[in-house]
Amino acid sequence: MNRDRQGMITAVVPVKSFSVAKSRLADILPPDLRARLARAMAGDVLAVLTQIAEIDAVLVVTEDPSVARLARASGAAVLLEPGLNGYNAATEAAARFLGPDRTMLLVPGDLPALAADDIRRLIAAHGEAPCLTLVPDRIKDGTNALMVTPADTLSFCFGPASFDRHRKAAQKAGLAVQSLELETIGFDLDRPEDLAAVAQLRLGPQSRAVFDVLEHDGLTTNNKNIRRPFGSETDAISRREKTMTITREDILDRTASGARITDDEALALLDFDDLVPLTEAARTLRDAGHGDIVTFSRKVFIPLTHLCRDVCHYCTFAHPPKKGESAFMTPAEVLAVAEAGKRAGCKEALFTLGDKPELRYRAAREQLAELGYADTVSYIEAMAAMVLKETGLLPHVNGGVMTADEIARLRKVSVSQGIMLETVSTRLSERGGPHFGSPDKLPAPRLQMMRQAGAAAIPFTSGILIGIGETRQERIESLLALRDIHENHGGHIQEIIIQNFRAKADTKMANAPEPDLDEQVWTIAMARLIFGPTMNIQSPPNLRPEELAALINAGINDWGGISPVTPDHVNPEAPWPQIMALERETEKAGKILTERLAAYPPYALDAARWLDAGLHGALLRHQDSEGYARPDNWIAGSGTQPPTLFAKPPAMRANDTLHAIIDRAFAGKRLSEDEIVRLFAARGGEYEFVRAKADELREAICGDDVSYVVTRNINYTNICYFKCQFCAFSKGKMSENLRGRPYNLPLEEIRRRVVEAWHRGGTEVCLQGGIHPEYTGQTYLDICETIRKAEPAMHIHAFSPLEVWQGAETLGLSVPDFLVALKEAGLSSMPGTAAEILDDEVRRDLCPDKINTAQWMEVVEAAHMAGIRTTATIMFGHIDRPVHWARHILRVREIQEKTGGFTEFVGLPFVPMETPIYLKNRSRLGPTYREAMLMHAVARLALNPVLTNIQASWVKLGAEGLSDCLTAGANDAGGTLMEETITRSAGAVHGQEMAPHEFVEMIRALGRTPRLRNTLYETAPESRMQRAFQAPPLEPSINTLASKYDR
Known part of the structure; x- marks a missing residue:
């Protein structure tokens, strides 16, 4: 056509x-x-x-x-x-x-x-x-x-x-x-x-x-000859009327169990005023989708302009131009507000403004021209881009009614957009209604914009305003219209706001009645029933500050944006609650307040679908493993101050499911993947509970001893032909404080370092390095023989499963045969590194050319069968998620149940600063502090009783982090190291050496007993301890440069 x-x-x-x-x-x-x-x-x-x-x-x-x-x-x-x-x-x-x-x-x-x-x-x-x-x-x-x-x-x-x-x-x-x-x-x-x-x-x-x-009901079969099975139409109507009460209860029961409520069923509840069963059904749905989490976003409010072509009768945000007042905030003013928000810990920059002011006011057109922009949307686009670039805050844009092209342009500079539907009632736009004279409040263009946002895959916010003259039926029809758009356009609506009208002085509706609490509760509950368990239902806490528990009990799971910096410009008479006070009120209602981002977790975790590629890095920098906001500034290895933990957790709350999982762990049962994921999801009081239970189990198994080992790390080369995206050791920036220039240690320098370590009280040398393109299995055999000749009593803890795999391959040997050769050459045990995450879903992106999960497990099991014990490690907090951690832990347990060859489990938080994957905007900023603590706590619980030693890495966590882990299930502090370069290459400030007396002081400060051990967790000889505490300073190390690999 x-x-x-x-x-x-x-x-x-x-x-x-x-x-x-x-x-x-x-x-x-x-x-x-x-x-x-x-x-x-x-x-x-x-x-x-x-x-x-x-x-x-x-x-x-x-x-x-x-x-x-x-x-x-x-x-x-x-x-x-x-x-x-x-x-x-x-x-x-x-x-x-x-x-x-x-x-x-x-x-x-x-x-x-x-x-x-x-x-x-x-x-x-x-x-x-x-x-x-x-x-x-x-x-x-x-x-x-x-x-x-x-x-x-x-x-x-x-x-x-x-x-x-x-x-x-x-x-x-x-x-x-x-x-x-x-x-x-x-x-x-x-x-x-x-x-x-x-x-x-x-x-x-x-x-x-x-x-x-x-x-x-059997009404779709054999109907050709059926005549009036319900009797007369009058009889049928009578029967339906008689069963209406039962039908409504049935509707609630079906919906609470997960069935989708139909439009007619929702409308059948219009005059159902019994809030007890209604809110019970809504809470059941909400808890099925969100558990005990109630979220909020720490935001800064940027009112780009108060001018608007609409004249809503309840609004004080919009007003005509005022003498001496700019039509728009200037870029400098926008940036100043955003920077204040950043200093206060905000992650979201909420841009809000009047609708198309340039169509009504000359002042708007003139200032836009002065600023160099053709229209308001172009200015929003520029300001959002500026805030994102200069502060890292994530823009959310409420830009009014826009075209598909304008929406698409803003998608490149914002992580979410929104527009309140308010109502589908055109009646309210007629003369005498609150929207009369406001063309942008007509429902049709707003609904059309939401469809276009769905087509553009934009995480979108909408909702309704109650108490402005609409009927209950119009509310339900508004919610059903939003549901239809959400379901038919890709599921892009990420939250539904139920906002109650507040009368404001100097408006046409200053004396209009406000909706009472029961009416708001009824509407929230209906929204939850209509949208089901997973939708985010929000109600602003500042508009009903004394009734927060009732709003939670009605079925919400989100409080919206809370600003520690700027007022609620739309409702200036209603100040934001303090976040700590909001947390207390949320906890009183039995929920856990959790900070989120402008893009809710399902959208943040699927950023490839929902966000422009240019925003991925900014989002990941603010995101934890479940898609929520990072709650503090701590980064593994960075030296930043850890958040304060309770020395003795306060009264702790945990639901029956969590209690049951931990009871199974104490009994030594193998936990399921879902159960371990549930432990990793613990927040608030649940997090404190999991930590405390893990520490209780540690005390029952290990007593009060905290072990550590005097060891020397020897990284024999930083040249590697693998392309692991997390590794900065062989690919970090050229800096003497990080990896330095390419080097390859000769055997004599390795021997010298081993002898020096022995004289300083060491019982172990730990050897790892890059996979040098000229190395073969013979290289690793030569290293072992050199050390064994230099110090026969030194324990050789060397070579990851990757090096063993590569060494066997270069010599044409099977892995078991090469392990036997290494053992004969002097190898005592192996580090279980190169494990990263034992799940190929992650490894395909993180380390695509490395050995896969099955190959890693094959090498480790073969080592155990050969009498070579290994550690088990996990490197977490990059592109992984708790489900991958659970699979990793279960695979470690599987091997341990089979071989018993692991000496300890070591959690290694990802240190991101100089890694390729982080610098390419493809990873998070490492685990959060909560996640780092939980890794040790969950490992203690999930590996009980097959693996009893849980080690924390002071190199990654710092001394304070190590101390906290020792109260969260860990019983081992790792090694003194003497020198360490791999983690420092990634940008860590820790890693050179923690002297034995520093370990002892830290352990005793916890009221625990320090114990110097060897690699196999036997107590070290007294002679070794004396040497270690009297150790002279290290001689300068010499790294022989490999100039052919310099670049």
């Missing part, structure tokens, strides 16, 4: 009153079910038509105001024509309304399986004007859809044999005629015998929900 020759396409949907629809089904369905079915089919038809880009407008023709409300909620325009006499009259009214300049696409409202692709095929097939395209019904007797250009040139002939009658009418009018058979358009629902066939189709979601009820 040539759009230029045909004009704009309007889809016309005639819809009779639902109460009298589908009368030919009266023999099988009572009136309320027929009305429910008709409403569902119409809703599905409108949902399809409003998402098709080729259609310029959708027009519903009806005489029923309730149908009109559904149409407007779906984003359609309405031609309300009282006294219509049948389908032909409705169609003719639409044709007159459209006139000669438009193409009319006529679609009935009772196509339960309508597919958008069939509508597109019809549009594509339609010829040039004047033209009629017909789509027959299944038996080619009736006309199920047609497309005519011009719209007002055909005499409509719906009824028996309408397909042929329309052909003849078109020929008489001089229209070219063609027909097209389309399955989902040709299949309508009129007769009882149609029910069984329709039930087998791929139905729209609303139709399917009704058919599920019909199928459950």
Whole structure:
């Protein structure tokens, strides 16, 4: 079809009153079910038509105001024509309304399986004007859809044999005629015998929900000869009325158990005022989706302009230009607010403003011109980009009604966008209503913008405003309209706000009554029932500060943005609560306050789908492993101060599930993947509880001893041909304070360092390095033999499974045979490094050319079988998630149950600063402090009783972090190291050496007993301890440069 020759396409949907629809089904369905079915089919038809880009407008023709409300909620325009006499009259009214300049696409409202692709095929097939395209019904007797250009040139002939009658009418009018058979358009629902066939189709979601009820009641089979199973229509109505109370309870029970509430079921609860069962069902749903977490975003509020072309009767945010006041905040003012927010720990920059002020005010146009921008959206775009670049705050934009192009532009500079629907009621935009004179508050453009945001995959915020004159039915219809858009456009709506109207002085609604608490509670509960367990339902705490527990009990799981810097510019009379006070009130209601980002966790964790690639790095820098906000500034290895932990946890709360998991762990049972993930999800009081229980288990198994070992790290080369994305040791910046220049230690220097370590009280040397392209298995054998000759009593702890795999391969040996050779050359034990995360889902991106999970496990099991014990390590906090940690721990347990060869489990927090993956904006900033503590606590619980030693790395955590881990399940402090370069290459400030007396002082400060051990956890000889405490300073180390690898 040539759009230029045909004009704009309007889809016309005639819809009779639902109460009298589908009368030919009266023999099988009572009136309320027929009305429910008709409403569902119409809703599905409108949902399809409003998402098709080729259609310029959708027009519903009806005489029923309730149908009109559904149409407007779906984003359609309405031609309300009282006294219509049948389908032909409705169609003719639409044709007159459209006139000669438009193409009319006529679609009935009772196509339960309508597919958008069939509508597109019809549009594509339609010829040039004047033209009629017909789509027959299944038996080619009736006309199920047609497309005519011009719209007002055909005499409509719906009824028996309408397909042929329309052909003849078109020929008489001089229209070219063609027909097209389309399955989902040709299949309508009129007769009882149609029910069984329709039930087998791929139905729209609303139709399917009704058919599920019909199928459950046995009404979709063998209907051809059934006559009035419900008796008379009066009897049927009477029965439904008698069971209404039961039906409502059933609705709540079904919904609370996870069933999707239908539109009609939601509307059936309009006058259901018993808040006890209503909120109980809402809470059950909320807890199924969010557990005990209630979130908030620490934000800064940037009111870019207070000018607005709209004149909402309750608003004090927008006002006309004032003498001496700028129309817009200047870039310097914007940046100053953002920087203040950053200093206060904010992660979100909320841009809010009036709608299209330049269309109304010269002052807005003039200042935009002075600033160098064509319009308000261009200025928002620039300011959001500036704030993101200069401060790292994540922009969320409430920019008013925008076009698809404007939305797409802002997607490049913001992590989320939003617009309040407020209401689908056009009645409130009529004279005397709160939205009169405010064109941007009409529901149709706002709904259309939300559809466009869904098409652009933008995390989106919306909601309703209650108490401005709307009815309960209009609230429910507004929520249902939002649900339809969310479900039909990719699931992009990330939160629904239920905001209560607050009367403000100097407005037209200054004396209007505010909604009471019960009304807000009812609406929140209904929103939860309509949107189900996973949607984020929000209610601002500053608008109901004394009733926070009631809002939580109604089903919310989010408080919205809270600013420690800026006021609520939309409700300036209502100050933000202090975050600590909000935390206390949330805990009183049995929930855990958790900070989130502007993009909620499911959207943050799926950033490849939902965010522009240019925003990924900024988001990851603020994000923890579950997609929530990092709660503090601590970074592993950075020297930043850890957050304060309670020396003795306060009264701790944990739900029954958590208690049961920990009881199983204490009993030595193997925990499931889901159970371990649940432990890692512990926050607030639950986190303190898990830490305390892990420490209790540590005390029961290990007593008060804290062990440590005097060891020397020897990194024999920093040249490596692997491309691990987390490694800065061989790829960090060229700095003498980090990895320095490429080197390769000769055997003599290795020997010298071993001898020096022995004289300083060492019992172990730990050798690791890059995989040098010239190294073979013989290199590793030579290193072992050199050390064994130099100091026969020194324990050689060397070579990761990767080096063993590579060494065996270069010598043409099997892994077991090469391990035997290493043991004969002097190897005593192996570090279980190169494990990183034992899950190939992570390894494919993190270390794609390294050995995979199965190969790592193969080497370690072979080592254990050869009598070579190993450590087990995990390097966490980069691109991994708790589910990967759980799988890793379970694989460690699996090996330990089989071989018993692990000496300890070591948690190694990812140190990000100089790693390639972080510098490429592809990783988080390492684990949060909570996650680092939990790794040791969960390992203690999940590995009980098969692995009893849990070690914390002071190199990664610092002395304070190590101390905290020793009260969270760890019993070992690791080694003195003497010198360490791998972690320092990644940017860590720790790592050179922690002297034995420093270990002793730290351990005794905890009221624990220090114990010097060897590699196998035996107590070290007294002679070694004396040497260690009297050790002279290290001689300068000499790294022989490998100039051919310098770059």
